[in-house]
Amino acid sequence: MLAPQTVSPTVKIRLLTCLTLALPAAASAADAATDFLAKGKLSVNARARYESVDQSNLRDGVARTLRTRVGYTTADLSGWKAMIEGENVATTDGDSYSQAGINPAATGKAVVADAETTELNQLWLSYTTGKTTSTLGRQRLVLDNARFIGDVGWRQNQQTFDAFVLQDKTIAQTTLTYAYLDQINRVFSRRHAQGKFDSESHVLHAARAGLPGGATLTGYGYLLDFKNSAPNSCATWGASYVGTQKLNDTFKFAYRAEYARQSDYGSSTLNYESAYKCIEAGLVTTPGSLTYGYELLGSDRNVGFKTPLATLHAFNGWADMFLTTPAAGLANHYVKGTANLPGAVAFTVFYHWYETDATSTKLGEEFNAIASRKFGKYLTAAVKYAEFTHKSAAFPDVRKVWVQLEFVY
DSSP states (O other): OOOOOOOOHHHHHHHHHHHHHHHHHHHHHHHHHHHHHHTOEEEEEEEEEEEEEEETTSBOEEEEEEEEEEEEEOOOBTTEEEEEEEEEEEESOTTSSBSTTSOGGGTTBOBOOOOOEEEEEEEEEEEEETTEEEEEEEEOOOOTTSSSSOOOTTSSSOOEEEEEEEEEOOSTTEEEEEEEEEEEEOTTOTTSTTSEEEEEEEEEEEEEEEETTTEEEEEEEEEEOBTTOGGGOEEEEEEEEEEEEEOSSSOEEEEEEEEEEEEEOTTOOOOOEEEEEEEEEEEEETTEEEEEEEEEEOEETTEEOOOTTSOGGGSSOTTOTTSSOOTTOEEEEEEEEEEEETTTEEEEEEEEEEEOTTTOOEEEEEEEEEEEEEETTTEEEEEEEEEEEESSTTSOOEEEEEEEEEEEO
């Protein structure tokens, strides 16, 4: 029979020492994990909106909607963060307007692209080391002024991306971004036939700030391939030079120059190559600003320049007549004015003149205006107006009015 083994005092001391050291470390890890969840940030966004559309070739559409988003972002844990966000869009009468065609009872009525929906808006995990962050999952992605990649923030249902995004800021005043886009969750909701793009797309983007003239130089390549929307597959390579230069104690000069070339790519069966050009110049002062701009979306072989992932409402007029570039292209001359009015009211006005690129055919003119005011820290009210007057029989006259109140926490 074997004698029971005894543990020497030295071994006992070493075991107790290890245990003494391990317990605080385990407790610290548990506390960190608890803080990761408990010390995160709750986000709430609620936006109530009235939108009316008077369109000459359709019956009037009226949408009374409420968009609600609730999200939670964890605290940082050794570089790791996570976020989850749900979104709901509700309406008082879903058939008082066409929800981009998904409600047959509203056939013949004007479109308001705010579909009733409840969905997972964001769900991502990120890791940061040094000045490099990688993010995997469903997320927002907005680059530059959202002309090519944006979240379509004006619509009630946000556009998000199922993607891997890598962003690096190691070089001073330089931001490098790469993204692989697996799926684009569009504003029309998952019930719509074009509610998502099945994507195998690559995004390349580099921006350098702090250049002479207060400028930022940006170069980009957007290689977009959509299996279920082949005509929108395209490759776009371009650059922009944007800045604001102080002239004196009263005025600043703001400017933008941008150029891009686009061709068919990936799943596309088209054969074209067209150009994008944008020039803006304006004066900025404390009471407001005045800007002149010219934007050209070119045409080749009867195919217009494409921007399928843009925040389209922000460009070429709020009446949304040119969400898809006409086959003959689009030239847009515009004047923009802003003013800081009494009562803390911010006011912006646009006037646009549209014609085709290929034939210089006049398409129409448009007037846009918005007035907004913040009430305290969380509330913003806005009234917005758009009126498009056609010059070509291919387009109707359109008048739109919005009244909204938004809560952001």
